Amino acid sequence: MGTGTGVLVVVLAVLVIFVLVILVKAVKIVPQARAGVVERLGKYQKTLNPGLTILIPFVDRLLPLLDLREQVVSFPPQQVITEDSLVVSIDTVVYFQVTDARAATYEIANYIQGVEQLTITTLRNVVGGLNLEEALTSRDQINGQLRGVLDEATGRWGIRVSRVELKTIAPPLTIQDSMEKQMRAERERRATVLTAEGSKQSQILTAEGRRQAAILAAEGDAKAAILRADGEAQAIAKVFDAIHKGNPDQKLLAYQYLQTLPKLAEGTSNKVWIIPSELGEALKGVGSALGDFVPDAKKHSSTNGSSPVQNGTGPAADAAGVA
DSSP, X not given: OHHHHHHHHHHHHHHHHHHHXXXXXXXXXXXXXXXXXXXXXXXXXXXXXXXXXXXXXXXXXXOOOEEOSOEEEEOOOEEEEOXXXXXXXXXXXXXXXEOOHHHHXXXXXXXXXXXXXXXXXXXXXXXXXXXHHHHHHOHHHHHHHHHHHHHHHSGGGTEEEEEEEEEEEEOOHHHHHHHHHHHHHHXXXXXXXXXXXXXHHHHHHHHHHHHHHXXXXXXXXXXXXXXXXXXXXXXXXXXXXXXXXXXXXXXXXXXXXXHHGGGGGOOTTOOOOOOOTTHHHHHHHHHHHHHHHHHHHHHHHHHHTOOHHHHTOSHHHHHHHHO
C-alpha cells in the first residue's frame, strides 16, 4: 500500500514537471522592440512580434531574440594609407538598425562583424583616393560615401545603416608637428596682415581727419576774412559818408594827412620809409593855411593894441625908459 502510494506521488510529480516544461516551451513572451525567429523542425516557420505567443513544444524552437532598436557600434582605430602614401589612424562609429529579423538571422552569421569588416574595407577605399589634407577636411564627404556603400551592402542582411561618423583621424607624429608649425606660421602671417591692415586704416583715418580739419579751418578762415572785409567795407563806407556829410576843406584834409604819416613808420620791422609823393602838395596846403592864419593874427593884434611897442614891452620902450 505504501509502495503504491509512493509510486503514484512520483508519477504525479513527473507529470507536473512535464506540464510545467511544456508550458514553458509553449508560452513565449516577446518584449517590445524585440523580434524572434521560430524554427519548426529546423526550418524557418515565422517571426514573432512583441506580445504573447504559443508554440508547439518540442517541435518549434525560438532562436535568440534580436534587438530592433538602433544600435551604436564603435570600431577600433584602423590604419589607412592615403593617396600621398601617408598612414593615418581612423576610428569610426556606425549607427544601424535591424529591420528584418529573418534576413539578419539567415543571410549572415554575425551581422555586427560583417558591418565592421565592410566599414574597414570601404573606409580604406574611400580614404585611399584622398590626400591627407582632403581626408582631414572632407569628413562629411567621407561619412556620406561610407553610409551609402554600407546601407546598400547591408540591405540584403536586413540591416539599415543610418549614419557613419569618423571619430578621429590621427596622422603620424611627424606630420602633426609639421602641421602645427604650418598652422602657427599661418596664424602669425594672418596676425601680421591684420596688424598692417589696422595700421593702414588708422593712417587713412588720421589723414582723412587732418584733411577734413584743414578744409574746415580753411572754410573758417575764408568766412572770417569775408566777415572782416565786410566789416572794413562797412567802416570805410561809414567814414566816407561821415566825411562827405562834414564837407571838410583842403586845409583839414592836409592836416589829417600829415598826422597819419608818422603812423606808417611805427612798426618795429620797418627798415625803409619812403616819403609819399603827395607830401609836397600836403605841405603846400598846410603852408598856405598857416600863411593865411598869420596875417589874420597880426590884424587881430593891431586891432586890440597888443603890439610890443604899444604895450611898452619891446626894445623901443626899453630905450625910452633909459632916456
